[in-house]
Amino acid sequence: MYSIMMAINLRRHNPLISNLILCKRNLSGQSDYQFLQHSNLPTYYFQKSLPRLPIPKLKLTTSRFLAAVQPILDQKEYDRTVRILSDFLIGDGVELQALLQKYDNLNSHTSYISEPWFDMYLRDRNPLPLNYNPLLIMKHDTKKAYQDQLLRATNLVISSMRFWRSLQADLLEPEIYHLSAKKSDTQGFKNIMRLVPERIATYAAYAFKAFPLDMSQYKQLFGVSRIPGKGKDSLVQNENSKHILVLRAGNLYSVDVLDEEGNIENPDVILGRLHTVVKNSDANGSSTVPIGTLTSINRDEWANLRKYLTDNIGGENKRLLEREIDAALFCLCLDSNNSPRYSEENFVPLLKDLLAGDGTNRWFDKSVSLIVTADGTAAVNFEHSWGDGVAVLRYFNEIFEETTNNAFAKPSIIVNDTEKIKCVRLIKLKTDTFVENAVQKAILKNKHIMHQLNINTLKYPELNKDICKALGLSPDAIMQLSFQLAYKRAFNDYVGTYESCSTAAFRHGRTETVRPCTMATKRVCDNLERSLAKQPHLSELYALIKQCSLVHTELTKQAAMGQGFDRHLFALRYQAKLHGKELPAIYESEAYAKINHNIISTSTLSSDALLAGSFGPVVRDGLGIAYSIQNDYCGAIVSSYENERNGKEFVDCLQTAFRDISSILKHFLK
Structure with missing residues (x-):
């Protein structure tokens, strides 16, 4: 070193x-x-x-779009889409492509997707939890003594600050x-x-x-907050803060973790300050007006209420919001004993609470929120507009590795709670009946939404990465094929399916979409309904599965290289709106509506630090599938809304899909 x-x-x-x-x-x-x-x-x-992120050729984008919509359209609508795209290629598309190229040339410091993508996120008025903020849960520390809530929180804070200071110092x-x-x-x-x-x-x-x-x-992992605005939010950052925002039982505290020179405070000092937060909060009881709940509501409603807090009520509210909350380096949520605890047999209640819960002990607007439950389970819930999984997962992995292998705060540490009045500050926002009623309404609404949210889980050891690799198959392709098969069996249909792929290999790249529902997966699903006992048919199915893997691998490669079609079409549409042009017919077509109504939304994260991850469905009648395939098992955590999409039926069919596909693959293992 x-x-x-x-x-x-x-x-x-x-x-x-x-x-x-x-x-x-x-x-x-x-x-x-x-x-x-x-x-x-x-x-x-x-x-x-x-x-720089390349702008795909218009002809390639239209052909890729056609290939993606073919399995989800009937022949009549597909033929109509072909005609629409033929006109687009020689008409509006040419003009929009020229405008996009000009825009890209004028912004050579960034990517053509960066500003439109930020704009898309910040203009969306939907609440952040479930709709945008994802969840990552850390594995437990194998050393039980280090699972103590405050000890683990202290170590996570220290490692977070060490990560931040290393980043600042290059x-x-x-x-x-x-x-x-x-x-x-x-x-x-x-x-x-x-x-x-x-x-x-x-x-x-x-x-x-x-x-x-x-x-x-x-750079936006720390000190960033999303500020609600009427019609569009904004991101603000303070890189010189020395404090974090700590929540306990809905109470808000500003806690210094850096000294006057910007150095990380000693472990005993940080532990002492967190101990003070818990002691004071538990002594005074839960907040009667947990303002953080308002970060869970519609963004325009929250914008109006925040403005009301600062302008109509006034007092210290504006300073407290901007200096103590918005400027905090990150948010630490110390959940009380009343919150769900980890249970290997059933951790769905914990998943739901960490993903969104009732919102009373959260501030969803912070770029990163560390959550530590009463039993020491640690998680990251992050606001999504500022960045994607690459940055968050790196941070997640680094702090997990250090806190479990090289923690600074030991079980034998003696609490140092000196200077607690100066360095631990209760944030008491002034409220009135109007605000209090809004908070209670938000709590009730959150509880209602969470009651409607179903989460079903599946862990299947008979299908794993080793089997796929031994046959030269893409493990991710096999997982995506399984989702298509399960959906077909559960709901007898093929639908718009989304898999995120990072374009971080390019300057200011964000993500591109892989479309896993292909004609190749459709052929497997349609043919798999025949008897699996017929030997010749097994060979045919295996050949079709191999073709699925090849197609999916190529689609993933195209997406990672900036050669997908989703972001390109999105950017062309953005240019049309930017220049006040009438939207071309393709954007009003059934094909475009269907492919972008992502009933199956999927995301995978490969990390030795990850216990589980989850996110909400991106459409009301959809499925949010967080999945993983490891060396010894595969599995999925599936979210859905009650009476909208039957998540349990899907997971039951997913289990049979795993079983049938694994039986075929094992037959051809040498």
């Missing part, structure tokens, strides 16, 4: 380092308590040389996807990269099959 002084010598032109690296402390034999990493390759070393390791880790994830690779000018560093890394990823979103 390189020293701080060496990092300064390498990056003299970066004033952040000289300002931040003022103080080093040694605690319990740990060198440099202040920083999580000391990368000798600066954090944003590859940022300048990242390639000392966090650059994010790189290593296709051949033995060759590129090495000190030798880093030493070579240090000699390469930043303007070409990304392309030099490609020679080692190493693919640097965009890190522009990382």
Whole structure:
């Protein structure tokens, strides 16, 4: 590990380092308590040389769109879509493509999708929980003593601050996807990269099959809040804050975690301050007006209420909201003993509570909310407009690894609660009957919504990554095929299906959509209804499954390389609206409506730190499928709304889909 002084010598032109690296402390034999990493390759070393997100050719986009809608349309509507796209290709599409290209040329510092995508998120008026904010739950610490709520929270806060300070100081390791880790994830690779000018560093890394990823979103992990506005929200950031927002039983506290010089406070001090929060909150009882609940409602309603709090009621409300809440580095929710606890037999109540709950002990507007329950279960619930899974998962993995393997706060630690009045501040917003009624209405509505939300889970050990890889099949393709088969059996239909794919290999890339419902998956599902006992038919089915894998792999590759069709069509539509043009017929077509009504919305995260993840359906009659396929099992957590889509029936059919597909695959294992 390189020293701080060496990092300064390498990056003299970066004033952040000289300002931040003022103080080093040694605690319990740990060198440099202040920083999580000391990368000798600066954090944003590859940022300048990242390639720009390409604008696909119009003809390719229309052909890809046609291929995606074919399995979900009848022949008559498909033929109509072909005619609409033929006109689009020689008419409106040409003009919009030219406008998009011009827009892209004028914004060479970013990607063509970045601003429209931000705009889409911030204009949506739907509530954040379930509709946007996803959930990631950490695995438990295998050392039971470290599962204590306040001890685990203290360690998570410390590691979060070490991550943040490393990021600020340009000392966090650059994010790189290593296709051949033995060759590129090495000190030798880093030493070579240090000699390469930043303007070409990304392309030099490609020679080692190493693919640097965009890190522009990382800066917004901390100190960011989404502020409700009438018609459109905004994002604000304060990078110089020294405090976090802590919630307990609906009570809000501003808790300092950095000292006056910007250094992380000692573990005993942070533990002491969190102890003070819990002690005071438990002594005074739950908040009678848990204002955080208002962050769970319709964004225009919340905008009106926030304006009412600051303008009509006044007092300290504006300062408290802006200085203590909005400016907080992140949110820490310390749930009380009344909250659900983890149970391996049934952790659905905990999932629902961490995903959204009644909202009384949450502030959903913060970019990141760490939640620690009474039994030490830890989770991250994050606001989605500012960024995507790549940045959050990196942060999630880093703090889990450190807190479980190299925690700074030990069970033997002695609580230090000195200066608690100065450094732990109760945030008491002034309210009136109007606000109090709005809060109670929000609580009741949240409870009603959560009562309607169903979550069904499935873990299936007979189908796993090892089986797929042994046959040269894409594990993700097999999972997506299983979802199509399960849906067909449960509801006898093929529908718009969404799988997110990161385009972080490009500067300011966001995501692209993979469309897993293909003619290849449809052929498997239609043919699988025949008898599985017929040997020749098994061979035919296996050939069709292999074709599914090839098609899905190609679609995923196209999406990752910025060659999907969803974002391109979205951006062309944005240009039409931007220039006041009438929307082309394709955007008013049944095909466009169907493909974008994502009844099956899926997301997978591969992480050794992840216990479970979840998100809500993106449409009322949809399914939200968080899934994983590991070396020894596959599984899914499926959300749905009561009387809208039968999630249990889907999961029952998914189990039989896993069974049937695994029986075919195992037959061909050598």
